[in-house]
Ligand SMILES: Nc1ncnc2c1ncn2[C@@H]1O[C@H](COP(=O)(O)OP(=O)(O)OP(=O)(O)O)[C@@H](O)[C@H]1O
């Protein structure tokens with residue numbers, strides 16, 4: 001049990017009469033890429049919203065790093081190292097790329113007014129560390145030359161990468177990516193694929209991925225969960241899922 | 256499309272007609288003890304007709320008018336400035352020259368001009384304070400004048416009841432206004448946009464009505480008069496020392512009394528306060544808290560997902576903005592020597608908000624320029640007395656059409672990364 005990074009049991013989310021998520025279980029180990037797939041409106045994003053504290057689940061438990069996080073505030077959960085991206089890119093678009101990266105490190109910085117106004121040495125040290133971390137991740141994401149551009153002026157693919165960079169700079173343990181390949185061209189999708197593998201193997205974090213691009217999902221996932229109409233349908237390795245008749249019928253068969 | 260344009264133009268013209276009839280077309284006059292309705296004169300009717308025609312045409316051709324405004328060259332203020340590098344080298348010199356100029360200037364002009372400049376500086380302070388709340392943190396506050404009132408009354412009351420000096424009351428006023436900002440902010444900051452605007456609007460009114468009705472404490476509508484002026488290390492600027500044993504400035508310096516010393520002294524204090532506020536806010540904007548304010552304005556959901564606690568961040572913006580207003584308020588009370596709830600009506604909040612929007616949300620230089628424009632213009636337009644508000648409205652409409660991003664849009668700081 002203890003080696004699970006994320007352990008979700010019986011997660012349920014009701015909106016009035018609509019059961020958007022119905023007893024979903026998930027398990028993510030350290031250094032794993034786990035995917036959630038399912039048809040449109042299956043409740044995948046709602047699962048993310050529950051995990052990241054944007055919704056308070058109607059029922060079920062969410063244990064992250066051995067701690068119950070269901071019911072905690074969104075910002076508390078993300079401070080514990082569970083950080084997400086959004087299906088539609090959400091950047092601070094009028095701010096520069098580097099400012100986006102610094103805002104993400106808010107809690108690593110000295111935020112009290114006195115030390116900032118006096119520019120104490122510990123304030124400057126932390127600020128410099130934050131800048132260095134930002135520079136490191138911008139370089140990783142091939143965004144360094146745009147550091148002083150307004151985030152809203154970047155190309156779409158770059159905005160997607162910046163969103164991931166902004167998450168990584170908070171030093172998370174688990175990264176939740178909601179359809180990161182949506183709107184990317186095949187080349188960019190391939191780069192994304194390599195990036196996710198690198199995050200797992202080199203930076204030793206786990207990734208929970210929602211994605212419609214089957215080639216991407218089947219290629220990099222260690223484990224796949226399929227949900228349909230809010231309820232779990234199947235789970236297993238990519239090969240198991242690919243050959244599961246229920247899945248073929250409910251999901252792949254549609255296409 | 257063309258048809259709907261025509262209809263909407265017709266509709267606008269109709270509205271104008273109804274409004275004009277109600278406001279100008281008929282007048283109630285007292286004739287002896289009777290009320291009599293008098294119609295407008297023929298000349299007035301011609302004007303009304305012309306006005307209606309103008310509204311009709313401007314609505315009908317609004318696309319063309321918009322296109323015209325779009326084509327108007329926008330002044331490239333950035334282009335006028337020298338290159339980035341040269342500018343960085345020039346900046347301290349320019350700043351020094353500006354400050355010296357501000358300090359020397361009042362000795363060469365009339366008292367009235369210095370007095371107006373002092374008023375402008377108060378509005379600059381208020382604009383900078385509200386700029387934190389509206390321009391940076393994106394929280395629409397329509398009751399900003401309440402904190403201004405709190406600051407002013409704090410000084411007036413403390414000096415009246417306890418004889419505390421201006422310099423003592425200045426930080427107390429800022430602190431108390433901040434406390435009010437905090438207390439109001441706590442319950443209302445989870446509201447968004449329009450709701451927040453309404454609640455703050457209400458708060459502004461509550462404070463004013465409270466000051467009006469709590470007669471035992473605040474003297475009600477008749478206000479508080481005889482608020483002492485600031486002193487220079489205990490030296491007073493009056494003809495004769497008010498307090499036993501106190502000395503006056505002109506006695507101390509061995510010069511003859513002149514009332515303009517007082518005016519210039521107040522101006523100089525205002526300059527110092529404004530420089531202090533600008534420095535403070537400038538630092539804040541480059542600190543994590545300042546970036547967090549802007550991030551919150553840009554995307555609240557993304558902020559939450561990155562571990563930012565929006566309540567504390569909003570609260571800090573609200574509190575700091577309020578304290579700036581409190582600061583300005585206590586200075587206002589000292590300069591004026593007399594305050595009453597009349598000084599803190601809603602239109603003040605509206606003017607301060609207009610300064611922020613006109614200046615370019617978030618931009619400090621923009622806010623300063625706009626504050627100057629907004630206080631000097633009405634003075635210049637004195638002759639137009641009744642039409643002042645009309646001109647004011649026209650200016651706003653033209654500005655928003657021509658330069659919706661404000662006079663000087665905010666410039667992002669350039670951060671150097673060593674890679
Ligand atoms: N806040 C909400 N209130 C009411 N219903 C909601 C809410 N959020 C989501 N839903 C409903 O829950 C269901 C699942 O939505 P969700 O966005 O999680 O689907 P999804 O799997 O992410 O779909 P897609 O692949 O299109 O992104 C939908 O029927 C949606 O209408």
Ligand SMILES: [Mg+2]
Nearest residue numbers: 044045046087
């Ligand atoms: Mg979704």
